[in-house]
Amino acid sequence: MHELRKDILLGRWVEVLSESLAPSDYKLPPENTPEEESCILCPGREHELPPEISSIRRPGGGGWWVRAIPSFKPMFQIEGDLGRRGVGIYDRMNNIGANEILIESPEHVTRPEDMGLDQMVRVIKLYRDRIADLEKDSRLRYVLIYKDSGKSAGGVWSHPVSLLMATPVIPKTVKDELDNAKQYFAYKERCVFCDIINEELRVGDRVILESKHFVAFCPYAAQFPFEVWIIPKRHSCAFHEIVPDEVEDMGYILMSVLKKLRKIFGNPPFNYFIHTAPNMVPRRNHWHTLGEDYHWHLEIMPRLITTSGFEWGSGFYILPTSPEDAAKYLREVG
């Protein structure tokens, strides 16, 4: 019998099929091989790009390791006021925010799991610095950092990049997660994410990897098969308050999980994103609560299946591989 499970964070139900599909049962689109030649994001063509926002550079003026630049066709713009207003019965506002490309490496042909721990640490530091910087802008309510790997995951760059969108509203999925975490806290007086970590470590069958500071696991009521969450053991609502020892450990665990996914699926299209607390400035008033009831984490979503009218019409998802089986495949692969 298939099983229905409730996502404790979004209040959404998902169905876990009783006979799990094996990794080889998933039909993946052809691999999106990066071209070898120099692209506009490669070193040497910086003058053709919008001015750099931030970077981490080699010592002694030897060029950049990672850098943030504005998007070429930004979805959000930094200048202007919010302009919230009504239009008939509807609401609108200006697209104030930021949209940046976070270039993960000077090398054109590399992948997060291959770039080496030192480089991955720089990528995570760039994530941290960009969020810390944008948080100062009181018009912005949220900063989402995400990665699109592969065309069918929405990837448009062959050069390794992550992307950043800062928005003047808290996006709906984040808002739902915050609201449910808040309700849980009001009832239990404990962080729901801390409870999830405890529960996952207690049961163990959805855990893929545990390191000093992090746990990687397949969530109980995942949205997609082989979805993996990476979550810090230390309670912290804000990703950019990550400490250096955790940065290194996060680099290690993220690379390990991506290596495992690649070993199982070849070169699967995937997205990942960081869910962190909304910006500091507008939340000062309820800082104590929010600090206690939210817990940042990273979600990795392999794009192995096609969504249908059922998912779009219902927000109900079907998992052809159970989180327990997915975790087992991921644990066991070398």
Place this chain on the structure above:
Amino acid sequence: MHELRKDILLGRWVEVLSESLAPSDYKLPPENTPEEESCILCPGREHELPPEISSIRRPGGGGWWVRAIPSFKPMFQIEGDLGRRGVGIYDRMNNIGANEILIESPEHVTRPEDMGLDQMVRVIKLYRDRIADLEKDSRLRYVLIYKDSGKSAGGVWSHPVSLLMATPVIPKTVKDELDNAKQYFAYKERCVFCDIINEELRVGDRVILESKHFVAFCPYAAQFPFEVWIIPKRHSCAFHEIVPDEVEDMGYILMSVLKKLRKIFGNPPFNYFIHTAPNMVPRRNHWHTLGEDYHWHLEIMPRLITTSGFEWGSGFYILPTSPEDAAKYLREVG
């Protein structure tokens, strides 16, 4: 400047880009041509299928026009109890419900917009009858009828079919819509959907077609470009309370919109689904409110773009074509 718009029903924000993409700017996957030969859903192979649940038949024993059969690999099963229980900190339940294939025509090679109004009327009557029947089961909370057209929209059958899923919970997207409609009603003492119809007809620039009983329009804060809603002018929370005159009119307007989409995009992958009130039996206690504050409708979602980590991580959507421009293209195409 791009514009942010709030979806009044889901509380979600979307961004509408200032320079709309034209239909020809969308890169569509190759057409999924149905095979010409007989398939298992074609007449003559009924004995190879699970027993029929319901049908509308030609007079005088001449075979079926439309029929409902159980899914071959059902996601939900009709036998058993709900079995709601906890597992550690989490919730689970049994997959009680129904999963049916609604065969839209005995003809293998036809499409909803080509099957003729009489046949489309039978399809809509089958939708209505299946919802009315399943509503009697007090374990079921919701019945979703949807269609997947084209492989990249999740379509698996070359024979023209719609699909039905009856679930023992109200799915999240429907719940969100109900909750927001209820809040709006509490504040305004008016149905938000009735207000949307009035507003759309008043402004006119997002309206595609208006018939005696229905309006087809591109929603102000759509999730996807060229998304179209078809909504009855008469306030009614439950699709299956549709009256015969409305059935015919709905058939006409649905076929017209699908024809327009095909004229513009060739053979675009799309989903559509009906959003109707949750099942009657469990809602009797708050029948008056729910009857007043919800309003059934059909949503058509062409699958023209790929979702990225931004959409999955945020629930925030970007519309490369404004609803006003999409409506104009759809209005003007013959």
